[in-house]
Amino acid sequence: xxxxxxxxxIAAPLPLVNVDTDMIIPKQFLKTIKRSGxxxxxxxxxxxxxxGNEIPDFVLNKPQYRQAEILVAGDNxxxxxxxxxxxxxIKDFGxxxxxxxxxxxxxxxxxxxxxxxxxxxxxxxxDLLMKDAEKGENARMTVDLEAQEVTTSDGEVVRFEIDPFxxxxxxxxxxxxxxTLEQAPAIDTFESRMAQERPWV
Amino acid sequence: MSGKTxxxxxxxxxxxxxxxxxxxxxxxxRHLVHEVTSPQAFEGLRMAGRKVRAPEKxxxxxxxxxxxxxxxxxxxxxxxxxxxxxxxxxxxxxxGVHYYPVSDVRQGIVHIIGPEQGWTLPGMTIVCGDSHTxxxxxxxALAHGIGxxxxxxxxxxxxxxQSKSKNMKVEVTGKLSPGVTAKDIVLSIIGKxxxxxxTGYVIEYCGEAIEALSMEGRMTICNMAIEGGARAGLIxxxxxxxxYVQGRPHAPKGAQWEAAMAWWKTLYSDDDAHWDKxxxxxxxxxxxxxxxxxxxxxxxxxxxxxxxxxxxxGGKVGAAQRSLDYMGLKPGTPLSEIEIDTVFIGSxxxxxxxxxxxxxxxxxxxxxxxxxxxxxxxxxxxxxQAEEEGLAQIFQDAGFEWRLAGCSMCLAMNPDQLSPGxxxxxxxxxxxxxxxxxxxxxxxxxxxxxxxxxxxxxxxxVRELT
Ligand code: SF4
Numbered sequence: 258x259x260x261x262x263x264x265x266x267i268a269a270p271l272p273l274v275n276v277d278t279d280m281i282i283p284k285q286f287l288k289t290i291k292r293s294g295x296x297x298x299x300x301x302x303x304x305x306x307x308x309g310n311e312i313p314d315f316v317l318n319k320p321q322y323r324q325a326e327i328l329v330a331g332d333n334x335x336x337x338x339x340x341x342x343x344x345x346x347i348k349d350f351g352x353x354x355x356x357x358x359x360x361x362x363x364x365x366x367x368x369x370x371x372x373x374x375x376x377x378x379x380x381x382x383x384d385l386l387m388k389d390a391e392k393g394e395n396a397r398m399t400v401d402l403e404a405q406e407v408t409t410s411d412g413e414v415v416r417f418e419i420d421p422f423x424x425x426x427x428x429x430x431x432x433x434x435x436x437t438l439e440q441a442p443a444i445d446t447f448e449s450r451m452a453q454e455r456p457w458v
Numbered sequence: 459m460s461g462k463t464x465x466x467x468x469x470x471x472x473x474x475x476x477x478x479x480x481x482x483x484x485x486x487x488r489h490l491v492h493e494v495t496s497p498q499a500f501e502g503l504r505m506a507g508r509k510v511r512a513p514e515k516x517x518x519x520x521x522x523x524x525x526x527x528x529x530x531x532x533x534x535x536x537x538x539x540x541x542x543x544x545x546x547x548x549x550x551x552x553x554g555v556h557y558y559p560v561s562d563v564r565q566g567i568v569h570i571i572g573p574e575q576g577w578t579l580p581g582m583t584i585v586c587g588d589s590h591t592x593x594x595x596x597x598x599a600l601a602h603g604i605g606x607x608x609x610x611x612x613x614x615x616x617x618x619x620q621s622k623s624k625n626m627k628v629e630v631t632g633k634l635s636p637g638v639t640a641k642d643i644v645l646s647i648i649g650k651x652x653x654x655x656x657t658g659y660v661i662e663y664c665g666e667a668i669e670a671l672s673m674e675g676r677m678t679i680c681n682m683a684i685e686g687g688a689r690a691g692l693i694x695x696x697x698x699x700x701x702y703v704q705g706r707p708h709a710p711k712g713a714q715w716e717a718a719m720a721w722w723k724t725l726y727s728d729d730d731a732h733w734d735k736x737x738x739x740x741x742x743x744x745x746x747x748x749x750x751x752x753x754x755x756x757x758x759x760x761x762x763x764x765x766x767x768x769x770x771x772g773g774k775v776g777a778a779q780r781s782l783d784y785m786g787l788k789p790g791t792p793l794s795e796i797e798i799d800t801v802f803i804g805s806x807x808x809x810x811x812x813x814x815x816x817x818x819x820x821x822x823x824x825x826x827x828x829x830x831x832x833x834x835x836x837x838x839x840x841x842x843q844a845e846e847e848g849l850a851q852i853f854q855d856a857g858f859e860w861r862l863a864g865c866s867m868c869l870a871m872n873p874d875q876l877s878p879g880x881x882x883x884x885x886x887x888x889x890x891x892x893x894x895x896x897x898x899x900x901x902x903x904x905x906x907x908x909x910x911x912x913x914x915x916x917x918x919x920v921r922e923l924t
Contacts, residue, residue, distance in 0.1 A: 272776075273776075273777070273780075274773055274774065274776075274777050275653055275654075275753050275777060277888075277890050279888070279890045279891070279892060279893055280890070280891065280892075283892055283896075284869050284870065284871045285871070287494050287522075287871060288494075288523065288536075288538035288539060288541075288542055288871070289538070290497035290498065290501070290541060290542060290545050291498065292498050302891065302892050302896060307878075307896075331773065332654060332773065333653060333654040333657070333687070336653055336654070336687065337589065337888060337890060338588075338589050338869075338888075339495065339587060339588055339589040339603035339604060339605055340494075340495065340605075341495065341498075341587075341605035341606040341607060344605075359654055359657055360657075361654075361657065361687060362657060362658070362687075362689050363589060363602075363603050363604065363605060366604075366605060366608065367605035367606075367607065367608075370605060370607035370608070371607070380773075420479075420481075420621065421479055422477065422479055422481045433607070433611055433619060434506070434508070434610065434611050434614050434615065437483060437611065437614075437615045437617060437619065438614070438615060440474065440475050440483055440615075440617070441615075443474050443475045443483070444474055444483075444485070444511075444615065444616065444617060447474045447485050448485075448616075451485070455581075455717075455718070455721065456714060456717070457579070457710035457714040457715075457717065457718045458487050458515075458579075458582065
């Protein structure tokens with residue numbers, strides 16, 4: 258997995274609540290058997306019209322946000338389907354960090370498995386960052402995972418909380434499966450105990 | 459020390475290893491797999507030279523992509539869908555997991571066939587790369603959706619790295635009025651808590667109205683726990699549960715059944731358990747309910763009218779306006795005057811035999827007034843049973859299309875889709891923009907309500923037809 262340490266980049270504002278994973282990547286793109294290549298279809302139905310032309314008003318189509326690496330969004334981001342295609346599409350587009358007042362849980366988990374940092378902050382703080390993001394390409398934000406800080410283009414510093422284990426994995430780019438396989442003896446023990454206690458499973 | 463909730467008990471029974479910071483490896487008893495969220499996970503295993511740790515606990519079935527008409531066992535027209543289904547065929551074979559291919563009469567929606575085959579049992583941990591895995595919570599199992607990386611993790615290790623959720627109790631007291639079903643309960647709950655109200659929680663549904671429900675109804679409730687934002691929904695197992703489970707192909711038998719029952723009977727929340735949040739609804743207050751907007755929290759009793767955006771609080775005004783625009787609705791219009799083009803009965807929320815019976819009950823001797831109506835049984839076995847009971851004939855006589863099992867128009871990854879502006883009364887679980895096809899407009903409701911809409915051509919209070 259890719260590491261996430263520190264990122265300075267353009268933040269795109271998406272002031273919508275309940276952005277669901279169907280919006281992030283509509284189902285017609287779930288038919289792939291690969292992880293890559295979904296970036297062009299990120300937010301497809303908001304981004305393109307029926308004939309496949311870009312809708313100029315949509316934030317990621319605006320010249321100043323085409324290179325965005327951070328997304329600032331409304332409450333309950335990533336709700337709905339569990340599709341990991343949503344973070345794959347976000348990452349493939351080039352976004353490595355999403356900031357919102359809250360996230361749906363499965364989406365939140367999925368981000369960490371893909372080197373994306375989801376940051377939860379209180380509504381007022383997100384409002385402030387949203388304003389900053391609205392300034393466009395000159396407003397570069399910095400996200401520092403080690404220090405757990407977001408710095409706005411004006412130099413204002415906001416602290417965020419994150420689970421220490423997830424932080425560690427993201428900073429080091431650790432692969433969960435390899436880590437878990439180190440626990441193989443514990444899994445073996447559990448399984449033999451269960452064969453006694455709950456043999457019907 | 460206070461007592462434990464049902465969730466606490468199941469959690470404790472599955473801890474393989476707990477780190478100091480509380481990060482836990484939880485053992486997974488059942489892993490359900492479908493074609494859309496698994497190809498990258500199997501590919502990951504192959505690339506790393508890993509095996510499936512417990513193929514005997516892994517059950518795969520194609521459901522999302524499969525067409526629900528024609529000779530799909532011979533050929534799936536859409537190339538990408540076919541590739542995904544073929545990839546699952548191959549992966550199931552190569553890795554030796556249980557498999558129900560399209561040609562098997564037991565094939566169906568993953569969350570319908572798990573319980574039907576007795577794979578889903580009380581007290582288990584169950585995961586699937588699908589958010590509606592919460593359905594299995596109806597058996598008192600801890601069941602939730604995971605992403606594809608986690609699918610790979612479970613395939614390789616039979617565990618999941620988890621941190622514990624908080625406990626929430628949703629109690630529905632009293633009795634339901636005639637015409638009110640499990641779907642109306644769960645839509646009302648989400649209307650009350652909002653789609654993020656359950657975030658960070660595992661919900662246990664309880665109370666007299668919940669206890670009175672059949673397993674089918676309980677599955678409908680837990681299915682939509684995710685729409686309320688919760689990681690999982692649970693209902694404590696009781697005699698209704700045990701009766702449903704007993705005799706299913708993969709349920710324990712003989713001495714093992716007795717041993718299992720002894721443990722299952724301990725699976726309830728202690729009286730002195732701690733709840734982080736409690737919500738109570740009165741069963742008598744719940745009316746037949748529909749959604750008007752593009753979020754499952756946009757629910758109202760059928761007797762109400764379309765709301766105005768400015769009646770919402772703060773941040774929600776914009777979202778409500780966007781919903782109204784998308785849905786093409788004017789504030790003040792009585793919901794029962796909204797005309798419907800299409801009716802879809804099916805999905806893992808309401809594609810079981812009882813759902814089909816409830817819809818058929820309304821349709822008997824009536825004809826549809828909508829442009830098209832389809833009923834998609836949740837599994838091949840539900841379909842066979844409905845044919846045997848004469849329900850299929852009732853649907854067809856009324857003008858419904860009688861389809862093969864699958865997810866169908868619940869998410870429109872297959873040929874069953876709405877066209878832009880087409881308005882659908884659906885028994886599924888999501889009314890998001892574009893969910894049933896680009897520009898399609900979805901109103902969620904119970905099977906009986908969807909049948910009522912089919913015969914009148916508009917959203918209808920089912921109580922007018924009974
Ligand atoms: S029926 Fe709908 S919600 Fe259920 S698994 Fe299929 S697509 Fe998902």
